[in-house]
């Protein structure tokens with residue numbers, strides 16, 4: 001079930017770091033926007049999703065992660081779909097999410113949720129992160145921008 005997190009956001013840092021390896025970066029946007037947790041019936045936190053409003057009617061999924069051990073079981077999809085329903089009810093029009101060229105799993109995940117690629121920011125990761133990120137044997141260099149109308 002979806003929960004809006006009102007306080008103690010730092011407690012979700014370990015989960016948020018699964019999606020973004022830079023703690024400094026995660027901390028820089030953590031106080032902003034809306035933080036949601038997906039919890040089991042036993043109140044265990046399974047996933048987390050951080051939203052920022054980027055323009056009137058438009059939000060960005062800044063970070064999302066499902067706990068290791070729970071991935072690949074449909075929880076991420078349920079979490080995103082619940083947040084999209086909530087945003088639509090609040091009359092938001094568009095959701096943006098940005099990920100790396102090497103994050104093959106994320107490229108599949110977001111497209112299965114109806115997001116389409118809308119742009120590439122070349123060399124974003126090379127410029128922003130000090131250490132080279134390699135995933136699936138591919139250097140992470142470019143930022144892929146996805147959009148989905150609501």
Ligand SMILES: CC(C)(COP(=O)(O)OP(=O)(O)OC[C@H]1O[C@@H](n2cnc3c(N)ncnc32)[C@H](O)[C@@H]1OP(=O)(O)O)[C@@H](O)C(=O)NCCC(=O)NCCS
Pocket residue numbers: 018019063064065066067070071072073074075076077078098099103104105106108109110112
């Ligand atoms: C990316 C992530 C949030 C997906 O959540 P999840 O619970 O594992 O995904 P789900 O089980 O809900 O998968 C939903 C769909 O995406 C597909 N999918 C998910 N991960 C995939 C992968 N690595 N490769 C291919 N397809 C994948 C599933 O097959 C499923 O397809 P279906 O709808 O046809 O059944 C999760 O794996 C995660 O936390 N990863 C680490 C952090 C991260 O990279 N976050 C994203 C930052 S932008």
